[in-house]
Amino acid sequence: MSRDAQQTPYAEILLLARAGASVIQVTTHEWERVQGLAVSLGQTLNLPTEVWSRARGLYRLEDGSVREDGLNRPLALLTWLADREDKALVVMEDFHPYIAGDRGADEEIRRLRELARPGRKPRPLLLLSTPVPGLPIELRKEIPEVELPLPGPEDLEQVCRRVGERLGKKAQPVPALLDAARGLTVMEADLAFGQAAVELGRLDGSAVGLVAREKKRVIRQSEVLEYHDPDRNMDEVGGLERLKEWLDQRGRAYGPGAQDYGLDAPKGVLLLGVQGCGKSLVAKSIASAWQFPLLRFDVGKVYGSLVGQSEASMRGALKVAEALAPCVLWIDEIEKGLSGLGSSGQTDGGTSARVVGSLLTWMQERSAPVFVVATANRVDQLPPELLRKGRFDEIFFVDLPSRRAREDILAIHLKRKKREPKGFDLARLAAASVGYSGAELEEAVREGLFRAFAEGVEVKDGHIEAALKDTYPLSRTMREEIEALRKWAKVRARAAAADDGEPLPETDKSTPRLKQESWNNPFVPAGK
Ligand SMILES: Nc1ncnc2c1ncn2[C@@H]1O[C@H](COP(=O)(O)OP(=O)(O)OP(=O)(O)O)[C@@H](O)[C@H]1O
Numbered sequence: 001m002s003r004d005a006q007q008t009p010y011a012e013i014l015l016l017a018r019a020g021a022s023v024i025q026v027t028t029h030e031w032e033r034v035q036g037l038a039v040s041l042g043q044t045l046n047l048p049t050e051v052w053s054r055a056r057g058l059y060r061l062e063d064g065s066v067r068e069d070g071l072n073r074p075l076a077l078l079t080w081l082a083d084r085e086d087k088a089l090v091v092m093e094d095f096h097p098y099i100a101g102d103r104g105a106d107e108e109i110r111r112l113r114e115l116a117r118p119g120r121k122p123r124p125l126l127l128l129s130t131p132v133p134g135l136p137i138e139l140r141k142e143i144p145e146v147e148l149p150l151p152g153p154e155d156l157e158q159v160c161r162r163v164g165e166r167l168g169k170k171a172q173p174v175p176a177l178l179d180a181a182r183g184l185t186v187m188e189a190d191l192a193f194g195q196a197a198v199e200l201g202r203l204d205g206s207a208v209g210l211v212a213r214e215k216k217r218v219i220r221q222s223e224v225l226e227y228h229d230p231d232r233n234m235d236e237v238g239g240l241e242r243l244k245e246w247l248d249q250r251g252r253a254y255g256p257g258a259q260d261y262g263l264d265a266p267k268g269v270l271l272l273g274v275q276g277c278g279k280s281l282v283a284k285s286i287a288s289a290w291q292f293p294l295l296r297f298d299v300g301k302v303y304g305s306l307v308g309q310s311e312a313s314m315r316g317a318l319k320v321a322e323a324l325a326p327c328v329l330w331i332d333e334i335e336k337g338l339s340g341l342g343s344s345g346q347t348d349g350g351t352s353a354r355v356v357g358s359l360l361t362w363m364q365e366r367s368a369p370v371f372v373v374a375t376a377n378r379v380d381q382l383p384p385e386l387l388r389k390g391r392f393d394e395i396f397f398v399d400l401p402s403r404r405a406r407e408d409i410l411a412i413h414l415k416r417k418k419r420e421p422k423g424f425d426l427a428r429l430a431a432a433s434v435g436y437s438g439a440e441l442e443e444a445v446r447e448g449l450f451r452a453f454a455e456g457v458e459v460k461d462g463h464i465e466a467a468l469k470d471t472y473p474l475s476r477t478m479r480e481e482i483e484a485l486r487k488w489a490k491v492r493a494r495a496a497a498a499d500d501g502e503p504l505p506e507t508d509k510s511t512p513r514l515k516q517e518s519w520n521n522p523f524v525p526a527g528k
């Protein structure tokens, strides 16, 4: 991650170069931007700028002419550079495969290590332009890394104008249009603007929808992120009063005057609790309440098979989130993505530990207003680091709805089905559904409608009550687990609801359980 979020990558590289760094890694997929950066750096530092690639060897960036013949092989280049005594800026493109620690690249690594050492002689400044972060262990402490964030509004404005010129269409890069392209790389933005310009014949505010649609597609392609249109809102969340109140307070920190007043940007919230009680629903509702874009992050999908890929996709996802900020980053079922941290650390060369570590560090240190909403069912699988102070602003426990909350939830779902809740005896239905989750109550309303429709009558209390009776709520088979979770949460989390959870009815021991229902007390960390 960057040393100082306020500093631009350009300023950061300049500072490193002036301080005497002779090799700097620049991480980005956008190699053309690195070349652009090198041109400006070369001018500022008064250095001729050269580029090396495996395909083209070493050439001058200014006019594309060959700088030195026969240097296509990485080792030949490094050997030649070691003897070189003139000053220059050399961009080395996609050099990472030749210094991957597991490929027997010890000679290349050693050469680079020596080049990175400050010496008396003048020597070229090397920029390693790589799409993936990370270096072999020998180089990690020698070569500073600067990560290029995704393009900001000014870059996107340039891209927009360039596309307009290229296609001969009038370009009016209004803020909404640039905003719609936020989160895309230069190439992706170029394509999105280009498509919109061709389709509409111009490039202005009317292209916002098209560009936003293209962005959603691109983000989904990454497989770890999904761009959601927030389609639910806080009014559709029953109960959970304390959580809603807290969120309302935190949301104000993004509003006018908050920063001057001294409010810190909120980091995020962890929602722990019973299945089907509204955790995911709340995540979606926060985004619509605050009018932020909602990014769903599937941490489990981060783990790729190729070395370095997992870290790259983790950082890639976080970069997109930062580019879209302010936004809500929703990490659903975070325990699934982070579990096995301790054990797999030994089996996969530490990849998962590093990936999780980079997420945790980012959560603590990021400065972009990205509000993280993580949800989890099973506390035994959460790495303890996650629960430590500083990662989340608060940890909330989402319990089964109380009687009052059940009335609210039934009313909400009746309304969603265009029924007037006043026409129903909600108190009776709530009394008949102790231990039912929000999802089960919603299902009973839906089921009631089916039954009434089949009878050819309007839906009544009786239909819903019958549907409730025929449901076997999860809490009945998981009573002990829920009680244990409640106990755990009492000391470690804040209650999301205003009322305490009701005691659950006795478990019917004769009921056969599904395998996934009979974990060995899934809610409590092993050994407790
Ligand atoms: N408190 C609630 N108010 C209104 N509706 C609710 C509530 N809780 C659950 N529901 C309904 O149940 C559906 C499923 O809930 P949701 O996906 O939010 O549960 P969850 O807590 O994320 O469960 P899981 O742990 O299984 O992911 C919601 O889309 C919503 O329609």
Ligand SMILES: [Mg+2]
Binding pocket: 279, 280, 281, 332, 375
């Ligand atoms: Mg969920």
